[in-house]
Amino acid sequence: MSIICLEGNIAAGKSTLAKALSEALNYRVFMEPVVQNPYLELFYQNPKKWALDLQIWIFKQRAETYCRALQHMQSTGQGVILDRSVFSDIVFAWTCTEDDSINKEGFAEYMKLRNDTLATLPLPSLVLYLDVIPSTCHYRIMNVRKRACESGIPLGYLQALDRNYKRFLIEMDTTENVPVHVVDWTEFKSCQYVMEGLSQYQMASLSPVVPKASSITSVLNMLSSHQQVSVTTED
Numbered sequence: 001m002s003i004i005c006l007e008g009n010i011a012a013g014k015s016t017l018a019k020a021l022s023e024a025l026n027y028r029v030f031m032e033p034v035v036q037n038p039y040l041e042l043f044y045q046n047p048k049k050w051a052l053d054l055q056i057w058i059f060k061q062r063a064e065t066y067c068r069a070l071q072h073m074q075s076t077g078q079g080v081i082l083d084r085s086v087f088s089d090i091v092f093a094w095t096c097t098e099d100d101s102i103n104k105e106g107f108a109e110y111m112k113l114r115n116d117t118l119a120t121l122p123l124p125s126l127v128l129y130l131d132v133i134p135s136t137c138h139y140r141i142m143n144v145r146k147r148a149c150e151s152g153i154p155l156g157y158l159q160a161l162d163r164n165y166k167r168f169l170i171e172m173d174t175t176e177n178v179p180v181h182v183v184d185w186t187e188f189k190s191c192q193y194v195m196e197g198l199s200q201y202q203m204a205s206l207s208p209v210v211p212k213a214s215s216i217t218s219v220l221n222m223l224s225s226h227q228q229v230s231v232t233t234e235d
Contacts, residue, residue, distance in 0.1 A: 001073055002027075003122070003208055005085040007168075008130035009161050010153065011140040013185055017130065018083045020191035027079040030069045033061040041149040051101035055093050055110055060223050062086040063117050067216050070121070074210055085124065087172070090114065094164045095157070113226060120215050122208035123178050126201060128194070129169055130185035134158035 004027070008014045015031060022029035039054035062085060069080040093110050096102040102110065138155045141147070172178040179201055183194060 001077055001079040002125035003069065003073070003079070004081045004126050004128055005087060005124040006081055006083055006128050006130070007085070007088050007165065008185065009132055009134065009137045009158055009165065010150070011137045011145055012130040012132045013140075013188060014083050014130060016188075017185075017191065017194065018081050021194065022081050024191055024195055025079060025081070027081050028069075028072055028076075029081045029083065030065050030072075031083045033065055044149060044152045047096070047099070047101040051096040052106040052110065055089075055096060055102065056113060058092070059086065059089045059110070059113065059117075060226065062089050063121075063223055064220060066121060067220050070210050070216050071213070074213060074216075082124075086118070086121075087124065087127075088165070088168055091161060091164045091168050094167070095160045098160060098164075116222065117219060120211055120219060122210060123172075123176055125179075125208055126198075127169065127172050127178055127180045128198070129165070129180060129182045131182050132185045134162045136186050 004021070006014050006018050006021070018029045018031065021027065037054075037057070039050050039057055043050040043054040066082065066086045069082060072078065073080055093102060093107065097104075097107050134155060137158050138153070141150050141153055169180050169182070173180045181197060181201070183189070183197060
């Protein structure tokens, strides 16, 4: 059983592929949390005011999803696919620090929560990255997805995410020794095409050491009791 983290920029096409891969591999897919995000639209309207609140809220949601995926692996022995993960959440935090939407104190708060949370959680078995040029992502957001809360996303933000995602991939590959498989997804491809690329990896040998149930429960309890100290940067 393995943990595959499916990553990519906004509107890269992760969700569609995640569902197809879950059927092909007989893995359970854990999508990004469907809980109504109370900060997303506020963030796009005023990033400097809401960036830290948004980032910590999303991090906690992604961490809880990762813990649920680990619990599922423990109870069933089935592999899992995550549609974006708690690990790549740092990409969005980095991007917000670059334009001072999250200041130094706010980033320190975020990193403490991140480090405390990830200390006992296993790394994924594989990172599968869908590489899409930012202008294509922007076109899909504006002309295909047409979600009201995303209508104000500028191309520059997607370009910054793309740059920081590449930084994240390097860290996962070279520092954490997690296999990274990159697929050009500017044009959609078939699930079979991706499966052929994944065949080079011995998935069985990439099985992570899943922590004890008590350790996962401890992380979930820590997340639920975490009290955020907001440090925002006003316009």
